[in-house]
Each structure stands twice: as structure tokens, then as C-alpha cells.
Amino acid sequence: xxxxxxxxxxxxxxxxxxxxxxxxxxxxxxxxxxxxxxxxxxxxxxxxxxxxxxxxxxxxxxxxxxxxxxxxxxxxxxxxxxxxxxxxxxxxxxxxxxxxxxxxxxxxxxxxxxxxxxxxxxxxxxxxxxxxxxxxxxxxxxxxxxxxxxxxxxxxxxxxxxxxxxxxxxxxxxxxxxxxxxxxxxxxxxxxxxxxxxxxxxxxxxxxxxxxxxxxxxxxxxxxxxxxxxxxxxxxxxxxxxxxxxxxxxxxxxxxxxxxxxxxxxxxxxxxxxxxxxxxxxxxxxxxxxxxxxxxxxxxxxxxxxxxxxxxxxxxxxxxxxxxxxxxxxxxxxxxxxxxxxxxxxxxxxxxxxxxxxxxx
Amino acid sequence: xxxxxxxxxxxxxxxxxxxxxxxxxxxxxxxxxxxxxxxxxxxxxxxxxxxxxxxxxxxxxxxxxxxxxxxxxxxxxxxxxxxxxxxxxxxxxxxxxxxxxxxxxxxxxxxxxxxxxxxxxxxxxxxxxxxxxxxxxxxxxxxxxxxxxxxxxxxxxxxxxxxxxxxxxxxxxxxxxxxxxxxxxxxxxxxxxxxxxxxxxxxxxxxxxxxxxxxxxxxxx
Numbered sequence: 001x002x003x004x005x006x007x008x009x010x011x012x013x014x015x016x017x018x019x020x021x022x023x024x025x026x027x028x029x030x031x032x033x034x035x036x037x038x039x040x041x042x043x044x045x046x047x048x049x050x051x052x053x054x055x056x057x058x059x060x061x062x063x064x065x066x067x068x069x070x071x072x073x074x075x076x077x078x079x080x081x082x083x084x085x086x087x088x089x090x091x092x093x094x095x096x097x098x099x100x101x102x103x104x105x106x107x108x109x110x111x112x113x114x115x116x117x118x119x120x121x122x123x124x125x126x127x128x129x130x131x132x133x134x135x136x137x138x139x140x141x142x143x144x145x146x147x148x149x150x151x152x153x154x155x156x157x158x159x160x161x162x163x164x165x166x167x168x169x170x171x172x173x174x175x176x177x178x179x180x181x182x183x184x185x186x187x188x189x190x191x192x193x194x195x196x197x198x199x200x201x202x203x204x205x206x207x208x209x210x211x212x213x214x215x216x217x218x219x220x221x222x223x224x225x226x227x228x229x230x231x232x233x234x235x236x237x238x239x240x241x242x243x244x245x246x247x248x249x250x251x252x253x254x255x256x257x258x259x260x261x262x263x264x265x266x267x268x269x270x271x272x273x274x275x276x277x278x279x280x281x282x283x284x285x286x287x288x289x290x291x292x293x294x295x296x297x298x299x300x301x302x303x304x305x306x307x308x309x310x311x312x313x314x315x316x317x318x319x320x321x322x323x324x325x326x327x328x329x330x331x332x333x334x335x336x337x338x339x340x341x342x343x344x345x346x347x348x349x350x351x352x353x354x355x356x357x358x359x360x361x
Numbered sequence: 362x363x364x365x366x367x368x369x370x371x372x373x374x375x376x377x378x379x380x381x382x383x384x385x386x387x388x389x390x391x392x393x394x395x396x397x398x399x400x401x402x403x404x405x406x407x408x409x410x411x412x413x414x415x416x417x418x419x420x421x422x423x424x425x426x427x428x429x430x431x432x433x434x435x436x437x438x439x440x441x442x443x444x445x446x447x448x449x450x451x452x453x454x455x456x457x458x459x460x461x462x463x464x465x466x467x468x469x470x471x472x473x474x475x476x477x478x479x480x481x482x483x484x485x486x487x488x489x490x491x492x493x494x495x496x497x498x499x500x501x502x503x504x505x506x507x508x509x510x511x512x513x514x515x516x517x518x519x520x521x522x523x524x525x526x527x528x529x530x531x532x533x534x535x536x537x538x539x540x541x542x543x544x545x546x547x548x549x550x551x552x553x554x555x556x557x558x559x560x561x562x563x564x565x566x567x568x569x570x571x572x573x574x575x576x577x578x579x580x581x582x
Contacts, residue, residue, distance in 0.1 A: 025489045066487055088463040092489040 005049075012046035016167025020045045021069025026093035027052070030059035034100040037141065039130065040086060041107060042067040042075050051134040058141060061098060065089045073266050076113030077343060083118035090123045105130040105145070108152065109266060111316035111345035129316055147315070154318040156265045158204060164264040165203030165257070172256050190246065198253045202261075214262025215271045221254040266318045269341045299358050300337050300346070304330050306354035313346035313355060322346065389572060390480070393511050394418045397478060401509050401576065402427050406475040409501060411462065411494065412482030416442030416455070422478070423454035432458040432468070462490060465497040472503045480511040483550060491550070495557035504582040508559060514550070514566065514573035525571050550575060 012020045022045040029052070038061045041051045048064055055062060065085040067075035075081035086104070090096070106114060108129045116127035131140050131151035140147060156164075173195055180188045202209075202221065211217040229247040263270030276282075302313075302322075309329035314322040319341060323334040331354075346355045398421035402408060406427040410419045413431025415438050422429050423446075433439050439457050446455050460468060462482075477498045483491055498508050515525075550573075551561060559577035566573045 024487045066490075084461065088461065088490065091463045091466065092487075092493040 008045050009049055012044070012049075013163070013167060014170045016046075016071075016164070017171045019069035022048050022064065024064045024066040024089055024092075026089075026095055026098070027062040027064060028060075029055040029062060030057070032059050032061050032098070034098070036060050036099065037105055037145070038063060038095060038099060038101075038103065039105045039137065040065055040089075040110070041134075042070060042072045042081050042110075044069055044071040044075075047071050051137075054134045054137050058138060060141075061095060063089050063093060063095060063104070072107045073109040073112075076110045079113065081110050081113045083115045083122070086114060086119050086127075087122045090119075090125060096123075102126055103128065107134075108132045108316060109154075109318065111349055112343040113348075115348060117351075132318065149320075152315065152317075153320060154266045156207070156267050160265070161203040161206050162200065165199055168260070168264050169199050169257050172259075187249075190249070194246065194249055195253055198250060199257055202254070202257050206261075213271050214258060214260065214268060218254055218258030218261055221258070222251055225251045225254065266341065266343065300333075300340050300342075301356055301358055302331060302333055303354045303356070304332070306352045307331050308352055308354075310351060312349040312351070316345040316349050318343065318345070389567060390511070391417070393572065393574060394421055394480060397480075397509050397511065397574075398422050398425055401478075401507055402476060407473065409469070409474045409477045409498075411465075411477060411479040411498070412485075413442060413457070414438045414481075416445050416457070418478055418480055419455050419457075420445060420449060420451060422476075423451045424449075427454070427476075429455045430458065430469075430474075431455060432460045434459070434461045462486065462494045462497075465494065465501070469501045471500055472506075473501050474506060475503055476507050476509065477502055478509045481513070483510060484513045492553055492557065495553055495559075499558045499579055502579045504579055506579050507562075508554065508575075508577045508579070510550070510554075510573075510575045510577075512550070512573060512575075513571060 008020060008022075021043050024043045027048075036059050039051070039055065040063045041047055043064045043066055048062075051062065063086070065081065066088060067081040067085055070078065070080050072081060086106075090104075096102075102125045104119070104125050104127045106116075106127050106129050109132055111129055114127070119125055119127055128145075129147075130145075131137060131147060132154055133151070136151045140151060177188065177191060180191050202217075206217070209217040209220055211220050225247055229244070232243060232247065260270055260272035262268035263272055300321075307330040309324070309331070311324055311331070313331050314324055319335065319339050321333055321335045321337070321340055322331045324330075325332045344357075347357065394417055397418065402422045402425045404426035406422070406425075408419075408422045408427045408429045410416075410422070410429055410431035413419045413433050414435070416431060419429045419431040419442065431442065433442070436459050439459055442457055446452055446457075458468070479494075483494070486494065495508075502508065551564065554575060554577045555561060559579060561575070562578050563576040564573065
């Protein structure tokens with residue numbers, strides 16, 4: 001790995017909130033032949049790097065679509081990863097001349113943004129959705145391009161949580177650390193220790209903290225801090241201003257870390273986006289969240305009489321809301337719609353418009 | 362001294378784009394556009410403006426009695442172009458289309474245009490996209506037709522490059538903070554133009570070397 005790549009990877013890992021692009025276009029892995037599979041991903045530098053790691057031992061093509069340097073899920077949700085970006089890279093890369101088939105394998109988490117019908121109309125390429133995680137791709141290929149249920153599921157295990165937590169929070173921490181370093185140098189060490197331990201703690205215990213939404217979990221932590229402070233103040237007399245300030249600092253940290261606590265994973269709906277939308281901020285950088293922020297007030301419905309049993313909704317839902325009723329060959333909703341993260345992937349992919357959103361009454 | 366990274370901020374506020382871009386380039390981009398229209402556009406020409414934005418160059422060409430088709434991916438920019446065109450009663454001379462550069466393959470037939478012009482567009486395309494647009498441009502030009510590109514380029518002497526970076530880096534940082542995007546100066550555009558089949562006939566760089574004009578010709582049959 002050269003120095004520039006390494007630097008970019010570090011920045012991409014630590015400051016996930018900011019886009020970091022890499023050149024879109026066609027990449028080859030192993031010795032791709034005319035019938036080798038064609039995978040697609042976004043042009044976020046870190047994404048391409050991680051996907052490449054798992055494609056290394058396969059013979060395949062990878063199309064890096066222009067998504068303004070944003071990762072697959074955020075770009076698909078924010079309108080940067082769409083049929084346009086894929087059509088653009090199909091046409092400009094000349095992939096059609098390198099292979100004798102016309103099938104793209106898209107990341108499952110691109111389903112909220114990519115209208116596969118449009119790609120087909122514009123270029124003749126078919127699309128199918130591969131696994132959520134790039135690390136499942138070798139297994140997916142070995143199984144003859146069959147996806148297991150496990151490959152459809154978004155996980156949020158300890159490493160993912162720490163990875164996301166650090167990537168999202170550091171961008172808030174750094175400017176504060178700089179200000180402290182200039183004006184209140186005495187608090188810098190406390191800031192770093194308190195901030196990083198709360199960050200690790202909050203993300204490590206994420207699934208075990210009571211509260212359904214991210215903000216409810218934040219409230220729980222704030223309550224813990226207040227209880228801690230009260231215990232310190234009363235039974236122990238609470239003599240030291242220093243300790244009291246540490247408690248207050250911790251409360252501020254919890255807020256900072258948790259401001260979009262549930263927005264960091266495709267498993268949960270963001271609490272922050274609907275609020276920003278309401279106060280008139282519809283986009284951050286190139287990622288817009290207007291439509292999906294509003295869906296919170298609405299309800300997904302499935303009209304089974306329109307269902308043709310194509311399994312697409314079942315295939316793309318990151319939460320496993322749908323299952324297939326094999327005897328009737330139609331989709332059924334097996335989880336309550338409160339589980340839905342409002343990504344709209346099923347609505348966009350359903351070929352018969354059997355799935356729609358209605359206002360919640 | 363100029364850098365067009367600010368262009369991105371201006372694009373998010375199209376009503377300020379014209380004034381802003383002109384100011385950033387110290388008036389040079391408008392001079393360059395006038396120069397393109399005066400030196401290369403003849404009455405009766407059919408002209409394609411790739412990424413016409415707010416239509417400044419398309420209007421200059423139409424005023425020289427050329428008929429122009431301009432396309433751009435941004436509907437906001439096209440709205441402004443439309444208004445400017447109507448104010449000057451050039452509606453019959455200029456046709457605007459909302460489309461992206463990669464739709465060129467199906468939008469225009471072969472050998473339709475005498476001139477293809479493009480200003481401050483190529484630096485926003487990724488490298489495969491630039492090559493694609495050049496190939497398409499070659500296809501839609503008549504034999505003997507001209508391609509005229511004006512854009513931000515990387516200065517070629519070390520001294521000019523260092524001076525240029527001193528100005529560009531802070532601008533790029535500010536732009537990134539506001540828009541999380543940046544443009545990249547063109548590199549090796551001449552190579553790509555030649556690879557697409559053209560012959561270079563004229564190149565010019567501004568004093569500090571950051572603004573370049575490239576004119577290339579599709580050979581006569």
C-alpha cells in the first residue's frame with residue numbers, strides 16, 4: 001500500500017461523514033474472462049478499498065459508479081447512487097466490450113436508489129442484488145450466485161459499531177479538541193479520555209441499551225449521568241467542582257455522540273433527519289434526505305392482489321420485513337411496519353407497484 | 362489569479378453563477394468566451410455547447426448568427442439560460458436540452474455540427490467520462506469541424522504550479538467545507554483529445570497557466 005492510499009484510507013475511516021472519492025470506472029480482479037461476473041459499487045475511497053479486498057481472489061470485473069465519493073447506502077438514500085450513475089459508468093467504461101453477458105450484480109444496499117428498469121431501458125443491462133456485505137461475495141459466487149437469507153441481513157456487530165461510531169463522531173470531536181487546545185488546555189486530557197471512553201461505551205453497548213429509537217437511548221445515558229451526579233452530590237457531599245464538571249462534560253458528550261445515534265446504521269431510522277427536514281435543512285452536502293425523512297409519518301402497505309411473486313421486496317429489504325408464501329407464491333409481511341426503516345427500496349423495486357406508502361392515521 | 366473550485370458553490374446558487382465565475386476569473390473567462398465566438402464561430406454554423414450552464418457562450422455564438430444546441434444536466438442553470446435567451450430574443454437560434462453528457466450517444470446523429478464548444482465542463486467529469494465525451498464529440502462533428510474547450514488546467518512550469526497551489530488549496534478547502542465537492546484541473550487533456558481522433562490546431566494558456574484554451578480539428582475526408 002502506498003503512502004497516499006494509506007493516508008486516504010485513514011481519513012476515510014476516521015471522518016466517515018465526509019465524502020472521499022476515488023476515480024470511477026472499470027477495475028479488473030484476477031483474470032476476468034468474457035463470462036466473468038460484473039459487480040458494482042460506489043466511488044467512496046474506503047468502500048472501493050474494502051470491496052477490492054474481498055474480490056482479490058476472484059476472476060471478476062468491478063464497476064465503480066460515480067456517487068460523489070459517498071458510500072453505497074448513504075448515496076442510494078441521498079440520491080447520488082442511482083440509475084444515472086450506473087448508466088454513466090456502463091457507457092464510459094466500455095464494459096460491454098469486455099464481457100459477453102449483460103448482468104450487473106449490485107450491492108443490496110443500493111436498492112433504495114437504483115431504478116433497475118431505467119438501467120435496462122438505457123443500456124440493456126439486467127441487474128440483480130448481491131449480498132449486503134462485500135465479504136460475503138466469494139461465498140455468493142461459490143454458491144452459484146445464490147443469496148442465503150443471512151446475506152440479506154444487515155448486521156451491526158461490535159466491530160461495525162465501533163467502526164461507525166469512530167467514523168461519525170470524530171468529525172465533531174476534532175474541532176472541539178482544537179478549541180480546547182488553544183483556550184482551555186487544562187481540559188484537553190480529560191476531553192480526550194472522557195470522549196473516547198464514552199464513544200466506545202455507547203457504541204459497544206448500543207443493542208443492549210433500553211430505548212427503541214436512538215434518542216431514547218441517549219436519554220437513558222443522560223439519566224445515568226444525572227443519577228451518577230446526584231449520588232455524588234448527596235451521599236458523598238459533592239465537594240469537588242472538578243468532578244461535577246466532569247459529569248456535566250459527560251452529559252454534553254452523550255448528546256454529541258448520540259445526535260444521530262440511530263442514523264449510523266441501515267438497521268434503524270434516523271431521528272435527526274426528520275427534524276432537520278422540518279427546520280428546513282433538506283440536504284447535507286450532496287446527500288439529500290427530504291423524501292425519506294417524511295416517511296416516518298407514513299405506513300408501508302402491500303397489496304397482495306397485485307403481487308406476482310418476483311421476490312424482489314423480500315430480496316432487498318435490509319430488515320427482513322417480507323417473506324414469501326411458497327404455497328400461493330406471493331410476498332407477505334412478517335414483521336410489523338414499526339420495524340421498517342423507510343428506505344423505500346421495496347417500493348422502488350416492486351415491478352407491479354403492489355407496495356405503497358400511505359399516511360398513518 | 363483564478364481558481365474555479367468556487368464554481369461548485371456558485372452552481373448551488375445558479376442565480377449568482379455568472380457574476381461569481383466572472384469575478385473569480387477576473388473577467389478572463391468572459392473574455393475567453395468572446396474570443397471563442399469571434400475567432401471560431403462563423404455565421405450559419407451549427408454549434409453544440411456541451412454543458413452550456415447559464416448560456417453565456419451559446420448566446421455569443423447565436424449573436425454571430427450561428428444556430429446553437431446547448432445541453433446541461435442542471436435544470437436550474439438552464440432556467441437562467443432560458444431567461445437570458447428570451448431577453449435577447451434569440452429563442453429561434455438556441456435550443457436548450459436538459460441531459461447529461463453520457464446521453465450524447467442517442468441524442469445527436471453523426472456529423473451534425475460544425476463546431477462543438479465546452480467551457481468549464483471537462484474539469485468536472487471523471488477521466489473515463491472525458492474520453493467518452495471526446496469520442497462522442499468526434500462522432501457528431503462534420504469532417505473539418507472544430508472542437509473548442511476552455512477549462513482550468515494544471516500549470517506546466519514548477520514555479521507557476523507552486524504559485525497556483527498557494528491560491529488553490531485554501532479555495533479548495535473552503536469549497537469542500539461548503540459543498541463537500543471539488544473540481545479537478547484538467548490533466549493530459551491534449552493527449553485525450555488526440556486519442557479521440559482529433560488533430561490539435563491551437564492551444565493557449567493564461568499568464569499563470571491555470572486557464573487553458575484548446576482547439577482541435579476533425580480531419581477533412
